[in-house]
Amino acid sequence: MKEWINELNSFFSANQVLTEPADRYSYSFDGSFGEYLPDAVVQVKTKEEVVHVMKTANRYKVPVTPRGQGTCLSGGPLPVKGGIVLDTSQWPASIDVTPDDLIAVVSPGVLTASINQEVEKYGLTYPPDPSSAHVSTIGGNLAENSGGPRGLKYGVTKDYVIGLELVTPEGEIIKTGGRTIKNVTGFDLTKLVIGSEGTLGVITKATLKLVPKPPAVQTLMAVFDEVELSGKAISKTLTSGILPSKMEFMDQASVQAVENYKPSGLPVDAAALLMIELDGRAEAIKAEVIQVEKIMKELGAKDIVVPKNEEEAAKIWQARKQVSPAIAKIKPTKVSEDATVPRSKIAEMMERLKVIKEKYNIELVVFGHAGDGNLHPNIMCDKRNEEEMIRVEQAVGEIFEAAVELGGTLSGEHGIGTMKAPFMEQELGSAGLDMMKRIKDSWDPNGIMNPGKMFPERDQKLVLRNE
Amino acid sequence: MNDLKTLQEKLQYDKTFDCVQCGYCLPACPTYETMEKETHSPRGRINLVKMAAEGKTSLEDLEEPIEKCLGCMACTTVCPTNVQYGAILEGAKETLEDNKEKSKRSEKTEEFLFRSFFPSSKWMNRLGNATWLYQATGLQKVARSLCLTAMAPLHLGEFEKVIPSQPSPSKRKKRLQRVEPEGTPAAKIAFFTGCVMDSVFFEINQQTIELMKLSGAEVILPEHQTCCGALHAHSGKVGLSKELAMENIKAFEDENIDYIVNNAGGCGARLIEYDHLFEEGTKWHRRAKAFTEKVKDISEVLVELDALEFSAPVEKLVTYQPSCHMTNVQRVTKPPRQLIEQVPGVKLREMNNPDFCCGSAGVYNIVNYEDSMEILNKKMEDVNKTNPEVIVTTNPGCLLQMKLGVEREGKSGEVQAFHLVELLMEASPRPKK
Numbered sequence: 001m002k003e004w005i006n007e008l009n010s011f012f013s014a015n016q017v018l019t020e021p022a023d024r025y026s027y028s029f030d031g032s033f034g035e036y037l038p039d040a041v042v043q044v045k046t047k048e049e050v051v052h053v054m055k056t057a058n059r060y061k062v063p064v065t066p067r068g069q070g071t072c073l074s075g076g077p078l079p080v081k082g083g084i085v086l087d088t089s090q091w092p093a094s095i096d097v098t099p100d101d102l103i104a105v106v107s108p109g110v111l112t113a114s115i116n117q118e119v120e121k122y123g124l125t126y127p128p129d130p131s132s133a134h135v136s137t138i139g140g141n142l143a144e145n146s147g148g149p150r151g152l153k154y155g156v157t158k159d160y161v162i163g164l165e166l167v168t169p170e171g172e173i174i175k176t177g178g179r180t181i182k183n184v185t186g187f188d189l190t191k192l193v194i195g196s197e198g199t200l201g202v203i204t205k206a207t208l209k210l211v212p213k214p215p216a217v218q219t220l221m222a223v224f225d226e227v228e229l230s231g232k233a234i235s236k237t238l239t240s241g242i243l244p245s246k247m248e249f250m251d252q253a254s255v256q257a258v259e260n261y262k263p264s265g266l267p268v269d270a271a272a273l274l275m276i277e278l279d280g281r282a283e284a285i286k287a288e289v290i291q292v293e294k295i296m297k298e299l300g301a302k303d304i305v306v307p308k309n310e311e312e313a314a315k316i317w318q319a320r321k322q323v324s325p326a327i328a329k330i331k332p333t334k335v336s337e338d339a340t341v342p343r344s345k346i347a348e349m350m351e352r353l354k355v356i357k358e359k360y361n362i363e364l365v366v367f368g369h370a371g372d373g374n375l376h377p378n379i380m381c382d383k384r385n386e387e388e389m390i391r392v393e394q395a396v397g398e399i400f401e402a403a404v405e406l407g408g409t410l411s412g413e414h415g416i417g418t419m420k421a422p423f424m425e426q427e428l429g430s431a432g433l434d435m436m437k438r439i440k441d442s443w444d445p446n447g448i449m450n451p452g453k454m455f456p457e458r459d460q461k462l463v464l465r466n467e
Numbered sequence: 468m469n470d471l472k473t474l475q476e477k478l479q480y481d482k483t484f485d486c487v488q489c490g491y492c493l494p495a496c497p498t499y500e501t502m503e504k505e506t507h508s509p510r511g512r513i514n515l516v517k518m519a520a521e522g523k524t525s526l527e528d529l530e531e532p533i534e535k536c537l538g539c540m541a542c543t544t545v546c547p548t549n550v551q552y553g554a555i556l557e558g559a560k561e562t563l564e565d566n567k568e569k570s571k572r573s574e575k576t577e578e579f580l581f582r583s584f585f586p587s588s589k590w591m592n593r594l595g596n597a598t599w600l601y602q603a604t605g606l607q608k609v610a611r612s613l614c615l616t617a618m619a620p621l622h623l624g625e626f627e628k629v630i631p632s633q634p635s636p637s638k639r640k641k642r643l644q645r646v647e648p649e650g651t652p653a654a655k656i657a658f659f660t661g662c663v664m665d666s667v668f669f670e671i672n673q674q675t676i677e678l679m680k681l682s683g684a685e686v687i688l689p690e691h692q693t694c695c696g697a698l699h700a701h702s703g704k705v706g707l708s709k710e711l712a713m714e715n716i717k718a719f720e721d722e723n724i725d726y727i728v729n730n731a732g733g734c735g736a737r738l739i740e741y742d743h744l745f746e747e748g749t750k751w752h753r754r755a756k757a758f759t760e761k762v763k764d765i766s767e768v769l770v771e772l773d774a775l776e777f778s779a780p781v782e783k784l785v786t787y788q789p790s791c792h793m794t795n796v797q798r799v800t801k802p803p804r805q806l807i808e809q810v811p812g813v814k815l816r817e818m819n820n821p822d823f824c825c826g827s828a829g830v831y832n833i834v835n836y837e838d839s840m841e842i843l844n845k846k847m848e849d850v851n852k853t854n855p856e857v858i859v860t861t862n863p864g865c866l867l868q869m870k871l872g873v874e875r876e877g878k879s880g881e882v883q884a885f886h887l888v889e890l891l892m893e894a895s896p897r898p899k900k
Contacts (some may be wrong), residue, residue, distance in 0.1 A: 018504070018506075020506075020528070021524050021525075021528045022506050022515055022524065022528040022529070022531065022532055023504060023505075023506045024789075025514065025515060025518050025523070025528070026504065026505040026506040026508075026511040026514065026515065026532075027505055028514075029488060029514060030488065031487070031488050031489050031490060042573065043503070043504075069486075069490050069493055070490055071489060071490040090503045111494070131490065132490070134491075134494060135489075135490045135493055135494055136490075136493055199670060321547075322547075323589070324489075324548075325547040325548045325549065328485070328487060328548045332484040332485060333484070334487055383484070384484075384486075440735055
């Protein structure tokens with residue numbers, strides 16, 4: 001056994017350091033691609049334990065990859081250089097709400113949905129709502145700067161974090177930000193750490209900003225014969241003085257997939273669907289619904305559905321939720337992207353995606369959070385078909401290129417991780433990427449903190465094949 | 468290479484690709500909750516099966532994670548991509564079972580247990596006649612032969628405390644094979660008696676027949692029925708399990724019956740999936756399909772016949788512990804609750820997370836005693852918060868486990884555990900006028 005594992009074993013209790021093959025394999029994957037075997041998994045439950053792991057790892061120069069519940073779609077928790085997987089998912093949950101300050105202080109292993117459940121008792125809400133909120137830990141959300149459908153109105157995770165406690169790669173505990181909404185003291189290290197994908201340290205505590213829970217919501221669904229019109233409808237709505245809480249898009253392929261999977265009465269001949277949610281005071285929403293209906297009609301919506309009760313509305317959102325499983329029936333392997341473009345470019349991006357689909361002869365389905373330009377082009381393929389996977393790799397590369405060319409970004413909410421690292425320079429330029437790297441090197445002189453993520457290695461290419 | 472291909476087929480390798488590793492199953496899995504490791508989660512287990520099928524890990528590495536799965540199927544209810552976890556689990560169990568080197572003696576024990584013991588009504592009756600668990604210490608040998616690394620003692624004394632007193636052998640013998648209702652029968656029902664149910668809970672079976680009769684049904688007990696085969700399948704003996712299925716299909720297709728009714732969630736789950744055992748398009752598949760279409764839980768049939776009224780109020784605070792196999796395989800969740808609420812006087816108070824397994828899971832609580840008790844402790848926390856006078860269940864395993872839970876909390880004087888049927892009988896049911 002390696003010396004550093006012995007050292008960890010002598011500090012931790014027997015069930016906290018896992019080195020059996022079955023356990024190591026169980027922490028070798030996440031919700032994305034690739035499989036990398038760690039040498040050991042350490043399940044930490046206190047910040048002192050994290051300090052000990054980091055100090056040991058730093059001394060022996062062993063890579064450390066933090067991991068929440070492993071729902072990541074970009075490879076953040078994959079131990080690509082082996083070493084230690086630092087599992088925070090078993091950290092005892094603590095949610096300390098101070099309603100008068102509109103904040104909650106949480107531990108890293110808390111499930112994101114639990115935060116909402118807890119703060120709702122005070123009439124408050126924590127708006128970021130990644131689809132995986134009921135499974136994913138807040139620690140993972142913070143590291144990846146997760147988004148979700150409500151990003152349109154409320155922003156993403158980073159917009160709700162005002163303070164952090166962090167263990168640095170060298171094993172020091174630092175605090176960033178604080179408990180106040182306004183805080184301009186020094187560099188904003190909080191924002192730097194959020195979304196750094198575990199490359200700068202291990203988050204051990206976070207202070208989150210809360211907002212009042214909107215008293216009412218109303219859903220609408222608009223049906224379009226042309227994708228372009230739906231794109232225009234999005235822009236028109238957003239410039240009319242209304243800010244919906246959600247504006248979701250489904251293309252024909254995803255509508256048809258859902259109807260084949262679990263029919264919920266969606267129009268299968270529609271070219272595009274927009275699902276909209278308005279939130280706020282009941283009186284205000286009433287007026288806004290009329291206005292949105294008018295806009296949709298003016299732009300040629302074929303049909304507009306306004307559900308009369310919660311049940312009918314739930315049915316629409318249920319259909320939206322079924323997209324992922326439904327398209328998984330097309331082919332078993334799902335390459336889920338989150339390329340994001342400025343809202344005025346949605347229609348153009350859709351056009352580019354259509355061309356890519358035909359060029360590479362791939363099963364490409366598009367849905368997503370159209371209101372903020374965050375599309376989810378999903379390519380359905382079969383991991384076992386190598387020839388197909390090569391085509392998919394090329395298509396994904398071209399999707400990234402298209403997004404960046406249109407003034408967008410590689411990732412709206414999933415992160416860079418392993419898959420998008422080769423494209424970083426394209427978006428940031430070489431000087432921009434170099435500056436990020438310098439920051440990383442000064443935080444982590446031995447390069448042990450989640451190595452192999454975000455920064456491409458020499459000649460690194462996108463690979464979706466295991467062998 | 469060819470070997471790997473055979474292994475992949477056996478391990479249901481192709482089905483593992485349906486898992487997109489989203490992790491939505493994690494919060495639903497009781498063993499992930501208590502064992503706190505991905506290795507003991509559905510996603511982790513599916514991944515390990517895949518790794519073993521690709522020759523990356525050994526079957527030995529797969530053994531503990533598979534053995535420690537309760538098979539409660541809660542993961543299949545929440546899975547967004549409909550992964551056939553049950554098939555993957557059974558495939559893994561069968562593969563492990565086939566690859567095990569066993570001593571002559573343990574082979575003989577298993578041969579006896581699974582071929583003669585569970586499927587035999589004679590043995591089951593003997594078992595019921597007072598000391599079944601002691602006789603069943605053969606299970607210890609099974610557990611040993613399964614090479615469980617941390618084998619706990621069987622704690623049989625614990626279970627013995629909670630076994631109800633048994634009817635005399637003569638009473639068992641006197642049971643009628645056919646029961647006619649008053650007037651023209653509203654339905655013709657074949658009753659699946661089950662093995663553990665019929666031995667340990669013979670009285671509940673009698674009450675079940677009575678309820679169907681009071682609901683206006685003609686009830687028959689096909690003579691050649693046998694064990695449903697669930698315990699066999701869960702122990703990796705798929706071949707034997709299939710043989711039992713064929714026997715049952717034969718036994719129940721003689722007469723023109725409307726329903727095949729059972730009162731044990733675990734058995735029902737097995738019966739309702741008999742068609743999965745045969746290849747589509749074959750004669751046996753058709754016969755199995757005809758069988759499964761008639762399978763119903765007692766609660767479903769009572770709600771459907773809707774012919775009972777209850778004359779004696781039961782002034783009790785009740786909480787309901789649904790059987791996992793009723794919820795996650797048979798997908799029967801409403802009828803039992805409807806029936807509980809029909810009982811006058813009863814106040815139903817739902818516990819938090821009722822769908823969390825109680826840890827009984829076939830013979831899991833015997834072969835994996837410590838792990839099972841960890842899960843039971845979690846369950847009892849939620850049960851206790853409702854402060855019930857009665858815990859209602861719909862499966863013999865769950866019933867014994869809840870009785871054990873109450874006993875362990877030292878509350879056997881205050882809290883009772885009932886099968887749903889017992890609760891209904893407490894309320895003096897009679898035909899609606």
